[in-house]
Amino acid sequence: MAIDRKKVIDEMSKVSVEANEDGLIPAFNVMVNQWPANFWNEFSRRLVEAVDEDIKGDVEDLLGNAAHECGYHTGYGIITSLEWESIVGPMVENKEDVLHGAFAVFTAWGWADAEVVELIPGEKMVVRAKDYYEADVKENLPGKKSKRLFAHMISGVCAAFMDLAYGGDYSPDGETGLYTFRCKQTKGIECGDEYGEFVVLKSEEYE
């Protein structure tokens, strides 16, 4: 692997964003916000808790879809940015390097300390995260432990990164290229596991 993960994290974690005179932050081909992580966790937790048991899974899938689209568009913005070109670009030799580099940026930006641990190009990816803000949801739950896997954001973004790597050309409207892969979380710190684990497969192979 040509990606120097530590160097990418060191450099990309220093990238800061600042609002313009309209109070907006256009960056990386999208409009960015920098809100407390707790806001995202609280809405997700409260919504899932509020719905009946038989549709909690559907609601969680929709939370994952929101992250999937976010990861697809923002991910594309990142890998085509000047920051990427200057810091990660020189290390990239192939699509697999792009994926490893993208997860280093994912880590640098505080979404999750996540790394690819298995990759079958175009087929399957397994990601492990040893720390992530979504796991903090357990702090507001009885016994500080969740009964349900909760890292919908990471799941969505993992699938999105595979879409970008192997799903064909980037589609600005998401008509093609998006949802060619799906991700299933198999372990979670929020449930008491040592790390979060995420398995990404082609959509047609996803159960």
Place this chain on the structure above:
Amino acid sequence: MADIKLDHKFDAARNRHYLNDQLSVLHCHHYATLFTQLALDAKDLVDGTGILKEAAEDVFYGVLTNYYQKNSVSDAQEKIKVAIEMFSAFGMGKMSVSGDAGGGEVKLPHAYVDEGWLKKWGKFKAPVNFIGAGYIAGMFAAAYDKPSKTYKVEETQSRVTGAAESVFKVSA
């Protein structure tokens, strides 16, 4: 304008970012607008938009209250000025505020959720900035030393429905 302090720290051991000691994360307008759409779509099952608004209110109330305590901001009008600046620093847009402890009016010539919604889907038949409404409710409560959920906030005019600016009515 208030001169707010924005202290950004990166915890390299855990790869986490903090803004004024609050765990902070960058996300995009796709994520925020899809959360909003999900809240709207859930209307037959649960009060999704209410949950979205209350989550924003509770979280931003905590952020603002924490800031006021740490920086010894006690005057209500000064607190409002800080909240206006913080709103922009978070990338949520630009606001002007009038009113007092009994309520008031907030105008947003630029609103993150609306700009994102327009960019992603175009105009809509009804206001969608439930996150902004939550921030405003939290801002009034924090400014006037009231508990969260003291104020009712209604978006009466919205950029996504075609108005030049969004307007929120605040009542106690």
